Amino acid sequence: MTLAETRNYKNSSNPFLSLKYESALESLGDDYYDEVAAAEFPQHILRWRNDLLLPRLGLDPQVVKDEDFITAFGKFDRRKPLLAMRYHGYQFGEYNSLLGDGRGFLYGQVRGLDGELYDFGTKGSGRTPYSRGGDGLLTLKGGVREVLAAETLHYLGVRTSRCLSMIETGLSLWRGDEPSPTRSSVMVRMSSSHIRFGTFERLHYLQRPDLTKKLLDHVIQEYYRDLNAEEDKYALFYAQLVKRVAELAAQWMAAGFCHAVLNTDNMSITGESFDYGPYAFIPTYDPYFIAAYFDYYGRYCYSHQPSICQLNLEMLQEPFKAIIDKDDLKFGLGKFDEYYQAEYRSLMLKKLGFVELPHPQAEELLNLTIEFLKDSKVGYHQFFYEMARTFSSKWRDEPGFVMNTSDIVPVPGASGLFDDWCILYHTILNDFDSDRLDVISQTLAIHNPKTALLRPVIESIWEPIVQEDNWQPFYDLIKAIQSRK
């Protein structure tokens, strides 16, 4: 069989094999990847298929069989080439030149019906030249956790990759951070790109500005299409990347999400959120909340996320200096705070029920809300959900009616702030006509779902899987997330 035949596979009855794969990355030449083979697994049990993504690929979920997922994304049948991407990165501040896809590869690239180019990237598909001491595999719990994170973030309005499939593979793995032996999985992630900040950092390390430019042209061509015709497209690209990353950081913060490993190899050049390992959603508003057990000094704690993103963008200037004027890079990055604040304010106001609010009032309400949440140790997600659940037009009549629920119990000493918050919210509501209250109620409901992906929730669905191979609570949880319940 020739390579061209393996690529198109038009006659296959498997819709995934019949997709028209594009060789966007491959066509750049082999400086950016290594061709690898997938691991062979003793078992293939489809645990998750994301039917909601299929229409975007022009596929009808009714037509796609479980077996199609398994053949394509568990057995990687006849698909070639599989590309382990080369990249480096700053990990906890230290430069690491030994990285690259160590347990994944680019399975293929497909254009969605929306015209966007999507990567199918694997996680847990076996060893590659970049596996170092690792086994190239993913635990089942790791797969479950990434599926859940991606769906939750997507429905909270975060620009994120999603998981297309997750297949249990029948191996026993040993991990320091899970009771072992533990079960294994292979996942396929659908994302806007797997080109990372670290992909460019590697090219700078190798002193190959020619390869940097070629890759950057490709990135702009595919992922910053609006800029293609612009004369100073490189400077505009960096400015746009800064905006996307600043907004992403704001989206994480408003969602109460701590990514946990913001190394530059986990930062996408499209500004999309991806790669969910030891992440956590914050239980309460604790700026110093740390999600990864190995983040000893809290470098990637919840409130550091914006400044870390900014720092990563600053380090990314090094490879770009060969192409973009220093002053343009400086000017681009200088806008980070402005973009971050605007997005954070807008998202938090929506969580508080307001699509817009005059400036001084918005500032006061936001500050008081954060201060109260920090002080009271009331659950971050619970507070907003309770607002949405209990909101009523009576809140406009008297401050005492606002959040009059026994489900919100501030720790002793924080009650003064709570009273202030209720008075302020009541006052603000009085600036609205009563016929606007419905809109506020709907805004609260959309942005504050009941289901929060806190660690105990993940454990509660993981336990039945471990104990009795009962996956129903996992499916129920995803359904709740996807229906914003």
Ligand code: AMP
């Ligand atoms: P991560 O922390 O998941 O972003 O991974 C950092 C680097 O370690 C990447 O280059 C991964 O491909 C690699 N890696 C992580 N886990 C494994 C594993 N089990 N086997 C091989 N490589 C791994």
Ligand code: MG
């Ligand atoms: Mg990674």
